[in-house]
Amino acid sequence: MDYSTLSTEALQTSLAAAKKRHAALVKEKLDLDLSRGKPCPEQLDLSMPLLNICNSTFKSPKGTDYRNYGFLDGVPELREVLAEILSVDPANVLVGGSNSLNLMYDVLSRAYCFGVCGATPWCKLPVVKFICPVPGYDRHFTLLETFGIQMISVPLGEDGPDMDLVEELVANDQNIKGMFCVPRFSNPTGIVYSDATVDRLMNMRTAATDFRIFWDNAYFAHDLYPDAPQLKNVFCDGNPNLDRFYMFVSTSKITFASGGISALVCSDKNFASMHKYLTAQTINYDKINQYAHAQFLQSKENLQQHMAKHAAILRPKFEVIIAALRQAFDGCKEVRWTEPKGGYFITITTMPRVAHRVIELCKKAGLKLTEAGCAHPLHMDDLDSTIRVAPSYANIDDLDLCASVLVASLEYATLEELCKK
Amino acid sequence: MDYSTLSTEALQTSLAAAKKRHAALVKEKLDLDLSRGKPCPEQLDLSMPLLNICNSTFKSPKGTDYRNYGFLDGVPELREVLAEILSVDPANVLVGGSNSLNLMYDVLSRAYCFGVCGATPWCKLPVVKFICPVPGYDRHFTLLETFGIQMISVPLGEDGPDMDLVEELVANDQNIKGMFCVPRFSNPTGIVYSDATVDRLMNMRTAATDFRIFWDNAYFAHDLYPDAPQLKNVFCDGNPNLDRFYMFVSTSKITFASGGISALVCSDKNFASMHKYLTAQTINYDKINQYAHAQFLQSKENLQQHMAKHAAILRPKFEVIIAALRQAFDGCKEVRWTEPKGGYFITITTMPRVAHRVIELCKKAGLKLTEAGCAHPLHMDDLDSTIRVAPSYANIDDLDLCASVLVASLEYATLEELCKK
Numbered sequence: 001m002d003y004s005t006l007s008t009e010a011l012q013t014s015l016a017a018a019k020k021r022h023a024a025l026v027k028e029k030l031d032l033d034l035s036r037g038k039p040c041p042e043q044l045d046l047s048m049p050l051l052n053i054c055n056s057t058f059k060s061p062k063g064t065d066y067r068n069y070g071f072l073d074g075v076p077e078l079r080e081v082l083a084e085i086l087s088v089d090p091a092n093v094l095v096g097g098s099n100s101l102n103l104m105y106d107v108l109s110r111a112y113c114f115g116v117c118g119a120t121p122w123c124k125l126p127v128v129k130f131i132c133p134v135p136g137y138d139r140h141f142t143l144l145e146t147f148g149i150q151m152i153s154v155p156l157g158e159d160g161p162d163m164d165l166v167e168e169l170v171a172n173d174q175n176i177k178g179m180f181c182v183p184r185f186s187n188p189t190g191i192v193y194s195d196a197t198v199d200r201l202m203n204m205r206t207a208a209t210d211f212r213i214f215w216d217n218a219y220f221a222h223d224l225y226p227d228a229p230q231l232k233n234v235f236c237d238g239n240p241n242l243d244r245f246y247m248f249v250s251t252s253k254i255t256f257a258s259g260g261i262s263a264l265v266c267s268d269k270n271f272a273s274m275h276k277y278l279t280a281q282t283i284n285y286d287k288i289n290q291y292a293h294a295q296f297l298q299s300k301e302n303l304q305q306h307m308a309k310h311a312a313i314l315r316p317k318f319e320v321i322i323a324a325l326r327q328a329f330d331g332c333k334e335v336r337w338t339e340p341k342g343g344y345f346i347t348i349t350t351m352p353r354v355a356h357r358v359i360e361l362c363k364k365a366g367l368k369l370t371e372a373g374c375a376h377p378l379h380m381d382d383l384d385s386t387i388r389v390a391p392s393y394a395n396i397d398d399l400d401l402c403a404s405v406l407v408a409s410l411e412y413a414t415l416e417e418l419c420k421k
Numbered sequence: 422m423d424y425s426t427l428s429t430e431a432l433q434t435s436l437a438a439a440k441k442r443h444a445a446l447v448k449e450k451l452d453l454d455l456s457r458g459k460p461c462p463e464q465l466d467l468s469m470p471l472l473n474i475c476n477s478t479f480k481s482p483k484g485t486d487y488r489n490y491g492f493l494d495g496v497p498e499l500r501e502v503l504a505e506i507l508s509v510d511p512a513n514v515l516v517g518g519s520n521s522l523n524l525m526y527d528v529l530s531r532a533y534c535f536g537v538c539g540a541t542p543w544c545k546l547p548v549v550k551f552i553c554p555v556p557g558y559d560r561h562f563t564l565l566e567t568f569g570i571q572m573i574s575v576p577l578g579e580d581g582p583d584m585d586l587v588e589e590l591v592a593n594d595q596n597i598k599g600m601f602c603v604p605r606f607s608n609p610t611g612i613v614y615s616d617a618t619v620d621r622l623m624n625m626r627t628a629a630t631d632f633r634i635f636w637d638n639a640y641f642a643h644d645l646y647p648d649a650p651q652l653k654n655v656f657c658d659g660n661p662n663l664d665r666f667y668m669f670v671s672t673s674k675i676t677f678a679s680g681g682i683s684a685l686v687c688s689d690k691n692f693a694s695m696h697k698y699l700t701a702q703t704i705n706y707d708k709i710n711q712y713a714h715a716q717f718l719q720s721k722e723n724l725q726q727h728m729a730k731h732a733a734i735l736r737p738k739f740e741v742i743i744a745a746l747r748q749a750f751d752g753c754k755e756v757r758w759t760e761p762k763g764g765y766f767i768t769i770t771t772m773p774r775v776a777h778r779v780i781e782l783c784k785k786a787g788l789k790l791t792e793a794g795c796a797h798p799l800h801m802d803d804l805d806s807t808i809r810v811a812p813s814y815a816n817i818d819d820l821d822l823c824a825s826v827l828v829a830s831l832e833y834a835t836l837e838e839l840c841k842k
Contacts, residue, residue, distance in 0.1 A: 036490070044488040051709070054473040067465040069457070069678045097518045098707040105702040109530055113544065113568065123534065123544040139701075146701040147534065252704075257490045259709030280560075280567040281526040283673075286519040286707060288472070288680030 002331050003418055015415035022365060022408045030366030032402050034321075037187070037344035038393040039257055042313050046306065047255040050296040058291055066287045072278060075287050078261070078294035085300045086220065086249065088235045088265050094274070097285045100250035100262035101139055104214055107246050107264070110277050111177070112147050116210035117243070117273045122147070122177060131169060131179040133161035135347060135375030135386050137187040140180040140216070144377070151377035152176070156189060160197030167204045174207035178214060184231040185219035188375050188388035189347040190340020198232040202239040215247040219343040221307045222253060224315045228341035235265065242267040251293060253344065254307065261285075261293050314344075317391040317399050321346055324403035334414045347375070348387040354413045355384045361409035367402055423752050424839055436836035442829045443786060451787030453823045455742075458608070458765035459814040460678055463734050467727065468676040471717040479712055487708045493699060496708050499682070499715035506721045507641065507670065509656045509686050515695070518706045521671035521683035522560055525635055528667050528685070531698050532598070533568050537631035538664070538694045543568070543598060552590060552600040554582035556768060556796030556807050558608040561601040561637070565798070572798035573597070577610060581618030588625045595628035599635060605652040606640035609796050609809035610768040611761020619653040623660040636668040640764040642728045643674060645736045649762035656686065663688040672714060674765065675728065682706075682714050735765075738812040738820050742767060745824035755835045768796070769808040775834045776805045782830035788823055 006014065058066040066075055073079065074095025083090040096103045115121040122128045128149045132141060133156040144151055152169060154161045160183070170176050181201075183193040193201075201213060215234060234245045245267075251260035266274070297303055322339050325348070329335040337348045350358060356372035363369070370388045373379035394402055427435065479487040487496055494500065495516025504511040517524045536542040543549045549570045553562060554577040565572055573590060575582045581604070591597050602622075604614040614622075622634060636655060655666045666688075672681035687695070718724055743760050746769070750756040758769045771779060777793035784790070791809045794800035815823055 038490055041486060041488075044486065048475065051477075052475040054469065054475065056472075065462060065465065067462075067677045067679055069459055069673075071679075099704050102703040109534065113530065113533055121544075123542075139704075142701045146698060252490075256488045256709055258488055258492075258705055259707040277567060280563045282523040283520050283560075284679055286680040286710065288677055289707060289710065 003334050003414070008419075011415055011418050015412070015419055018408060018411040018415050022361060022412045025365040025405050025408055028366070030401060030405065032367040032394060032398055032405065034389050034391060034394060034402055034406075035368045035370045036393065037253070037390045039253055039310075040313065040393050040395070043253075043310055043392070044256060046309050047296065050255055050292050053288075053292045053295070056291065056295070058288065066291050069283055071287055072275075072282070072284050074263075074285065075290040075294055078290045078297075081294055081297050081299065082249070082263050085297070085303055086217075086235075086247075086265060087233050092235070092265050092267065092271055094264045094266075094271070094278075095285060095290055096262040096264060098259050098261065098289070099252055100216070100218065100248040100264075101143075103248055103262050103264045104140075104216065105143060106281070107212075107214070107274070108143060108147055110274065111210070111212070114277060116177075116212060117269060119210035122149075125175070127175045129173065129176045131161070131166060131176060132377050133179075133181060133186075134377065135188055135388070136180065136377075137182055137216070138370075138374045138379075140214070141377045144180070149177075153377055156186065156191065158191050160191070160193035163197055163200045163204075167200065170204060170206040170208070170211060172207060176206070177208050177210060178212045180214045180216065182216045182218055184217060185222060185228075185340055185343025187218065187343065188345040188386075189338045190343045190345055191338065192229040192231055192341070195232045198234060202234060202241055202244070206244075211244065213245050215245045217247050217249050219253075220249055221303055222310070222344070223307065223342040224311050224318060225341045235267075243269050246270065251297075254303070254310075255293065255296065259289065261290055314392055317394065317396060318346065320396075320399040321389060321391050321403050321406070324400075324407050328407045328411065334418070335410050344390055344392055346389040346391065348389060348410070350385045350387065350410065351414060351417055352383045352385050354417050355381065355387050357413040357416070358387055358409045361412055362405055365405045365409065367405040367409075424755055424835070429840075432836055432839050436833070436840055439829060439832040439836050443782060443833045446786040446826050446829055449787070451822060451826065453788040453815060453819055453826065455810050455812055455815060455823055455827075456789045456791045457814065458674070458811045460674055460731075461734065461814050461816070464674075464731055464813070465677060467730050468717065471676055471713050474709075474713045474716070477712065477716070479709065487712050490704055492708055493696075493703070493705050495684075495706065496711040496715055499711045499718075502715055502718050502720065503670070503684050506718070506724055507656075507668070507686060508654050513656070513686050513688065513692055515685045515687075515692070515699075516706060516711050517683040517685060519680055519682065519710070520673055521637070521639065521669040521685075522564075524669055524683050524685045525561075525637065526564060527702070528633075528635070528695070529564060529568055531695065532631070532633070535698060537598075537633060538690060540631035543570075546596070548596045550594065550597045552582070552587060552597060553798050554600075554602060554607075555798065556609055556809070557601065557798075558603055558637070559791075559795045559800075561635070562798045565601070570598075574798055577607065577612065579612050581612070581614035584618055584621045584625075588621065591625060591627040591629070591632060593628060597627070598629050598631060599633045601635045601637065603637045603639055605638060606643060606649075606761055606764025608639065608764065609766040609807075610759045611764045611766055612759065613650040613652055613762070616653045619655060623655060623662055623665070627665075632665065634666050636666045638668050638670050640674075641670055642724055643731070643765070644728065644763040645732050645739060646762045656688075664690050667691065672718075675724070675731075676714065676717065680710065682711055735813055738815065738817060739767065741817075741820040742810060742812050742824050742827070745821075745828050749828045749832065755839070756831050765811055765813055767810040767812065769810060769831070771806045771808065771831065772835060772838050773804045773806050775838050776802065776808050778834040778837070779808055779830045782833055783826055786826045786830065788826040788830075
């Protein structure tokens with residue numbers, strides 16, 4: 001469909017037809033949900049053997065009883081498995097509790113209360129700012145908002161954030177203390193930061209000496225296709241600013257959304273600085289679960305086999321949505337979308353002033369989408385053009401219906417907007 | 422032994438004999454440890470059925486899949502079991518991660534960053550002070566030290582802290598923002614706060630409107646004897662200051678030290694205020710483990726039966742130490758000790774300037790005790806007279822030896838001090 005070729009009358013006829021299709025769907029009283037990146041039950045079933053731990057000994061090779069206190073940094077076996085998977089040193093891996101958001105909150109909270117590696121605590125500064133690639137992940141923005149940190153939006157393109165803008169901002173404003181990134185299969189566009197982008201993030205000059213990048217590698221192993229692009233490892237010899245990166249991962253979408261494990265990877269200096277406060281904060285994270293995860297994950301190779309099973313469940317769901325979008329809007333300038341090679345989200349970009357209306361129309365027809373503005377700081381999508389679609393949780397049999405509602409609502413809202421002109 | 426009846430020569434003879442007994446023990450090259458309140462392997466074995474969850478459905482009665490995201494406040498079934506056990510409303514129970522220290526850190530950190538229920542954040546105040554009953558728990562003091570909070574020591578007696586002093590302090594100093602208490606089987610003396618003490622804590626007037634008591638009810642179910650004293654419930658109708666209390670519990674010494682669950686109980690107002698920040702901090706704590714705990718703990722009655730098994734393991738260990746102390750120092754003013762009805766610790770009070778020497782002498786003879794000063798803020802035991810003894814972890818067969826080293830070192834150091842006079 002190429003709306004630009006249509007006359008005013010043709011647009012109005014098309015709008016009437018779209019309204020009719022939408023009204024027919026409303027009548028079906030559907031109850032569908034593409035709002036959150038939740039794994040579906042079949043995915044969760046893949047990890048049930050993880051719970052088969054009742055006959056384990058919970059002993060380390062040296063005989064230490066993991067059921068007891070200790071090992072603040074995590075069970076050594078799991079630190080080693082994660083280090084192999086992530087190509088880092090086990091000594092730089094902290095295994096945390098069941099979600100990485102809490103680790104991010106803790107790192108931010110420590111910077112706020114105590115300062116980064118001896119610098120002034122952020123709570124003592126009049127202004128603290130962060131760079132936020134947009135569209136981005138709503139929970140990152142909520143974290144920053146909670147700590148009263150100002151958010152500077154930077155557009156996220158196909159290769160990552162607009163690096164010319166990022167470099168200029170961080171070089172000239174010492175109040176800019178950090179940046180949140182989802183560098184692989186970005187939430188919500190699904191793009192992967194290019195090597196050139198990663199190089200520039202590693203090498204750029206920052207006015208603030210305590211500038212830190214929250215490298216939320218949430219989808220590090222969440223490939224949907226074998227040819228999915230890889231992400232350059234920031235913990236490599238060529239990085240002159242190793243202290244700049246805190247990398248976060250979790251198994252929430254590998255094992256259990258409610259009971260996985262999370263990990264933080266950072267440089268020796270950051271690790272030592274964190275450790276002092278961590279000793280006050282906790283005794284150890286859940287080592288029973290860590291031990292079970294070490295047994296279950298085993299190795300990088302084993303993880304890849306496991307993730308291929310996830311992909312086999314998820315890929316068809318993405319493909320149903322994308323096929324429907326292609327069929328309805330191929331070549332159309334007013335409705336564009338991403339076709340990610342991994343992760344949990346598709347982003348649809350509408351004409352300005354249309355996204356909230358699409359979400360509203362979907363809701364009327366029984367399809368829940370993430371609320372409008374969710375991918376923008378303070379929920380302010382000034383263009384009102386971003387829609388996040390999360391196909392994972394819905395039943396595969398419902399996906400065609402989801403796609404129909406989505407397409408009908410996109411057509412309706414887009415034509416409505418075009419007819420206003 | 423009554424040292425006061427001995428002549429100078431008799432003291433010196435006794436010291437020589439004590440040195441000899443100590444030297445004989447040093448020769449045995451022992452490797453004993455009474456330093457930390459860790460459960461022993463037999464105690465941990467009691468909870469292995471908790472891990473027998475591989476065939477569970479992880480479904481709520483309404484069909485919600487607990488393996489997925491959600492239920493920030495905890496699995497409803499576990500909130501209900503804990504509420505029954507603690508005689509509180511399930512709506513006031515937050516189930517957290519694997520240790521309550523982290524919940525305390527979080528509450529303190531939120532007060533520091535964001536303020537208590539709308540009051541000025543503590544990080545914006547020039548001075549914040551807390552009252553610390555002494556002797557107390559080292560990790561509480563470390564928490565306060567980490568946040569730069571000044572600690573005011575108040576003596577802990579047999580019925581709780583010196584309430585005349587507490588009341589006077591909190592009524593007249595608005596910089597005093599809180600107090601840490603271990604109200605039942607206090608760490609390290611094992612005393613239980615009397616009803617009168619609890620009443621005064623509930624009713625006292627505080628200059629600070631954002632004054633909060635961290636009620637660390639770590640040993641709420643950890644009775645060693647059936648006649649152990651009960652603790653008055655602060656979440657009762659008669660408490661005019663329900664908002665004053667944050668109560669913390671955990672199953673670290675009920676199920677697994679490394680993988681239990683923790684809980685925070687607080688008033689509706691505190692709960693609502695906390696919730697706003699908790700939503701930013703995390704998605705959910707480990708619900709797989711929470712579900713398993715709900716199945717395992719079942720009810721108050723079942724918990725009591727389970728804790729009776731713990732007591733059967735622990736009680737003989739306490740009794741070996743106490744019997745040895747009675748035999749050696751009955752009626753002696755220079756060495757006194759507590760005989761707790763529950764919890765994990767015995768406190769020995771020596772003459773001034775002697776405690777560190779006892780700990781040093783024990784170490785020489787292969788018995789590790791908690792470091793001197795541990796029960797005091799900033800590790801400053803000005804009198805140098807408090808020794809914490811934790812009998813739980815050592816093997817029962819080693820307890821006699823532990824007691825011998827302890828007694829010999831106490832005799833040696835006490836006589837040495839008496840001979841100086």
